[in-house]
Amino acid sequence: MVFIFGVNFNENKLVKKALESFYALGPQTSARILAKYSIHPRAKMGTLQPKTLTALTAELSTMTIESEARKIVQDNIKRLRDIGTYRGRRHAMGLPVRGQRTRNQIATARKLNKVERRG
Amino acid sequence: MSAPNCLRCLVRPSAGIPVASVPRARAPLANLAPITAARSAPFSTTAANAKAKASSQKEAASARGGKKLQLGKFKKKDRTADKGRPPLPGERKAYRKRITLSNDNAIPVPWLTDLGPTDLAASENVAKVKSLPEELQDQLRASEAFKPTQRWGMFRKPAVLVRKETVDLANQMQDSANKKQMLRLVVTGDKVAGKSMMVLQAMAHAFLNDWIVIHLPEAQDLTTACTEYAPIPGTDPVQYMQPVYVLKLIQALRRANEKVLSKTYTTQAHPQLPQNIGANTPLLTLANLAKEPDNAWAVFQALWNELTAKGANRPPVLLSLDGLAHAMRLSDYRSPAFELIHSHDLSLLRLFANTLGGGVQFPGGGAVVAATSRNNAPRAPSMELALAQREAEQRLRAANNNNNSAPGDIEVPQKDPFFRGYDERVEAVLRSVQVLRVGGLDKLEARALMEYWAASGMLRATVDERTVTEKWALAGNGVVGEMERASLMTMRV
Numbered sequence: 001m002v003f004i005f006g007v008n009f010n011e012n013k014l015v016k017k018a019l020e021s022f023y024a025l026g027p028q029t030s031a032r033i034l035a036k037y038s039i040h041p042r043a044k045m046g047t048l049q050p051k052t053l054t055a056l057t058a059e060l061s062t063m064t065i066e067s068e069a070r071k072i073v074q075d076n077i078k079r080l081r082d083i084g085t086y087r088g089r090r091h092a093m094g095l096p097v098r099g100q101r102t103r104n105q106i107a108t109a110r111k112l113n114k115v116e117r118r119g
Numbered sequence: 120m121s122a123p124n125c126l127r128c129l130v131r132p133s134a135g136i137p138v139a140s141v142p143r144a145r146a147p148l149a150n151l152a153p154i155t156a157a158r159s160a161p162f163s164t165t166a167a168n169a170k171a172k173a174s175s176q177k178e179a180a181s182a183r184g185g186k187k188l189q190l191g192k193f194k195k196k197d198r199t200a201d202k203g204r205p206p207l208p209g210e211r212k213a214y215r216k217r218i219t220l221s222n223d224n225a226i227p228v229p230w231l232t233d234l235g236p237t238d239l240a241a242s243e244n245v246a247k248v249k250s251l252p253e254e255l256q257d258q259l260r261a262s263e264a265f266k267p268t269q270r271w272g273m274f275r276k277p278a279v280l281v282r283k284e285t286v287d288l289a290n291q292m293q294d295s296a297n298k299k300q301m302l303r304l305v306v307t308g309d310k311v312a313g314k315s316m317m318v319l320q321a322m323a324h325a326f327l328n329d330w331i332v333i334h335l336p337e338a339q340d341l342t343t344a345c346t347e348y349a350p351i352p353g354t355d356p357v358q359y360m361q362p363v364y365v366l367k368l369i370q371a372l373r374r375a376n377e378k379v380l381s382k383t384y385t386t387q388a389h390p391q392l393p394q395n396i397g398a399n400t401p402l403l404t405l406a407n408l409a410k411e412p413d414n415a416w417a418v419f420q421a422l423w424n425e426l427t428a429k430g431a432n433r434p435p436v437l438l439s440l441d442g443l444a445h446a447m448r449l450s451d452y453r454s455p456a457f458e459l460i461h462s463h464d465l466s467l468l469r470l471f472a473n474t475l476g477g478g479v480q481f482p483g484g485g486a487v488v489a490a491t492s493r494n495n496a497p498r499a500p501s502m503e504l505a506l507a508q509r510e511a512e513q514r515l516r517a518a519n520n521n522n523n524s525a526p527g528d529i530e531v532p533q534k535d536p537f538f539r540g541y542d543e544r545v546e547a548v549l550r551s552v553q554v555l556r557v558g559g560l561d562k563l564e565a566r567a568l569m570e571y572w573a574a575s576g577m578l579r580a581t582v583d584e585r586t587v588t589e590k591w592a593l594a595g596n597g598v599v600g601e602m603e604r605a606s607l608m609t610m611r612v
Contacts, residue, residue, distance in 0.1 A: 035454065037455075040452065043347065047347065
């Protein structure tokens with residue numbers, strides 16, 4: 001088991017996949033991080049040196065990922081609601097924001113459109 | 120009206136219980152439970168069998184017994200039963216890549232003789248099949264010269280056909296070794312024409328004559344970003360080492376060249392290595408130092424410096440590589456600045472490219488042989504152009520030497536001025552190499568090969584003029600892999 005950024009990963013997991021498991025860290029960013037630390041794209045977690053692991057953790061701690069990134073999204077929604085926009089109200093009601101019909105098929109909106117949005 | 124089956128428990132009442140006569144609520148449970156056991160027809164043996172089985176399973180499995188309604192089409196039990204053990208990680212690949220060198224069911228060929236040190240360079244051996252001696256097999260296997268796509272597993276023992284090109288190549292190698300120069304040569308040709316086999320024969324010649332052989336079995340292993348890499352500190356422009364691959368290479372090198380390396384000694388001390396190797400230590404000891412990827416590159420560099428040390432008494436060295444196109448393009452690795460790394464900035468391939476371009480001299484002479492591949496090759500326009508140019512120049516030179524054919528109809532191909540994909544570094548490397556084109560076999564060689572196949576019992580036909588010509592023509596004028604397909608791979612037994 002290998003730790004990056006306080007998360008435990010299996011040794012057989014690809015480093016790329018492990019990085020992309022963090023919120024707000026996608027394929028583009030992960031490819032750049034891999035290149036920065038000279039890790040080949042098919043490397044597995046078990047092959048990384050302890051030095052590289054600490055460097056990765058340090059790198060990730062400088063980035064806005066996970067709860068910070070979620071906070072940004074939530075703040076944006078909150079701002080919309082506080083200034084009383086239509087979008088803000090729709091978020092607060094858990095309804096579609098961008099003019100979709102609400103007769104049926106609004107499961108995604110119910111799931112995601114909240115003021116305290118999860119992800 | 121009552122249903123014929125008990126709806127509550129789906130147990131089919133046997134003929135023994137008149138369903139209507141027993142009020143269901145009052146019927147004691149004992150009447151229902153042992154239906155199959157006690158009340159079945161007296162002439163049936165099923166009940167007795169069922170009872171025996173049930174008692175062995177301790178009655179725990181089914182309290183109700185009887186026939187159950189099977190809702191699914193397939194039985195669940197069977198689906199789980201024949202799954203077996205899943206293959207371990209890497210097991211399937213190992214099976215796919217395994218190399219079998221002998222077949223006990225094939226007939227031993229009585230007239231087959233082992234290769235000797237001078238056999239591959241002797242022109243009287245053209246169109247003869249020769250087998251590889253045991254020791255050579257081990258050496259070739261250690262350096263991964265055999266490929267899973269080749270048909271070694273069909274015959275009693277591995278054997279090769281000596282071709283005109285083989286003798287030509289072996290003679291050139293021998294000449295350059297005698298003059299202590301480097302032969303720089305690229306083997307090219309059509310699909311399945313025997314390019315990799317030509318490299319194998321060059322290696323066989325080298326091993327038999329006590330050369331040191333460094334073989335990179337697939338250039339794609341180095342450039343498709345499958346193995347670890349790290350920048351080498353203090354290099355400008357930055358070069359990258361591939362420690363895990365280099366470790367594997369050193370170990371293969373040590374196993375294959377054990378005898379020669381133990382007789383070759385270092386000329387200088389290597390204080391930069393932690394083990395502090397002094398002068399006059401066998402190179403084998405140096406090679407043995409590489410135990411972990413961490414120090415593999417340092418050890419390889421020390422070995423390389425020893426092999427190229429000026430004025431030292433060294434055996435000739437053969438450096439060979441298969442799949443040249445992969446080594447002549449941008450690799451899939453990225454630099455820290457997220458730019459693609461050129462293959463020639465990967466230090467191992469840089470050494471190879473330098474040697475192929477003429478930048479490295481081995482003190483004992485030797486050869487660099489690279490083979491192109493037609494199956495697994497990315498586009499490398501500069502390489503294709505350079506090889507075509509070198510080949511045309513060679514033909515032009517030969518025509519001028521002979522003075523009897525008109526050189527005017529040979530044209531050296533030129534660069535396309537409107538194409539941007541050329542690579543200057545590749546052109547620089549291939550500016551002065553020799554090109555050996557491997558074409559089809561001639562009829563004599565084809566006949567020798569087919570006679571060997573027939574003697575091994577793998578070709579069930581009389582080998583006469585007609586069959587040879589037929590297979591030769593079927594195989595696009597003797598392309599050897601196609602001949603194999605036409606005669607060995609058709610299971611017309």
